[in-house]
Amino acid sequence: MLGSDEIVNGSEISQIRLERRDAAENRQRILYAALKLFEQYGVEQVSMNQIANEALVGPGTLYRRYRSKGELCMDLIKDNIVQLFDDIETYLRDNCSFTPSQRLKGILNLFIRFRERKAQLITGVEESSSTNSLKSRMRSPLYDELHQLLVELFDEMNATERTNFNSVFRADILLTALRSDSYLFQKDVRNYSPEMILEQLCALFILHK
Template sequence: MTFMSSIYKRKESQELSESILETARALFAEHGVDAVSMHQIAKTAGVGQGTLYRRFSQKGELCMELMEDYFNGLQEDVQRSLTENASLAVKERATLVIRELVLNLMNNIQLMETIYAAIFAGRRCEKEMSTFFDSPPYQFLFGTVQGLLQEAVDTGAAAAGVCPPINAHLLISTLAPQSLNHLRDQTGYTPEELAGVINRTIVHPLFV
């Protein structure tokens, strides 16, 4: 095999894996994780089951790959927002971060809710038993919010009684997909309106 043909085959393999992931993403969002079989994913993607299983040995691997892909993008968006707005006061940066998180999560709410439910309730989508609080998404979100709150405490911009780890945990728990979906259904708010209410009633009181 020549060097160029090797590169082509790797690219072709990567494109096939991405096609399978996009198919799984659409099926999970439409039907829920439990209702979708590996056979259905292979058939819809137009590949043989052997091809599918060589790339993803179980549905849990597909779930985790989709979640990792989504949160890598979310992490990049949040970090870019913080970098671009580094000159703003910490309260304003926290407001922007929470808005970014709410809008991003709400735009992908159906897929994220089904995957979260399957992974963290111990259903068939999981690869290893875990909890939301052990997951990389929670750790990233918690670390980001706690860092902003700690900065506020250190610079005198935090309200009296703010405890960065506790307040960060409570805020991130509010942003879990199931929680946001419930709030949207109960209030009828748009993602932008929901982000505004969360910022005004939960985030802003943490600052002076």
């Protein structure tokens, strides 16, 4: 999930060497063209063919690199995802004395702010047809990593509150509620603010005694 124009260790260097110079240049041009078109017209309105034309590559080249618009969006936000998990890690380290419920709220807050900042690209990832097949959806690295975090927190909450809830199930339902379709429905149709969505999700998943 690292940017391939960032050199961070030896295995990254050897990976760069495997990509031909023309291919690397094409990929950069694709990303730049996509970013430009997405900013101008919005992710949903831009077609893959438009991106290919703008990047001056053929459709075959574009699809060899990215199977779908969703994969392209994912490449565009992968640095932001890294930053998100850095922020979460920092938050957890600075607030390790908080209860698991408080930490859950803090993490959800960070995620919702991330979602607000990168709304269209995240939607582009989640709504893309190739990441949308019935069985494989919801299994992006982002999903898996967040899910793991949430499961651990719910387990901790079970331990401190002497409850026996199914953490995996709850994490899945919570992440479903934070997906583009559901989240945007709450915002645009129900007119909830991000803060209200956060509060309501906590009210649902956190026991108050």
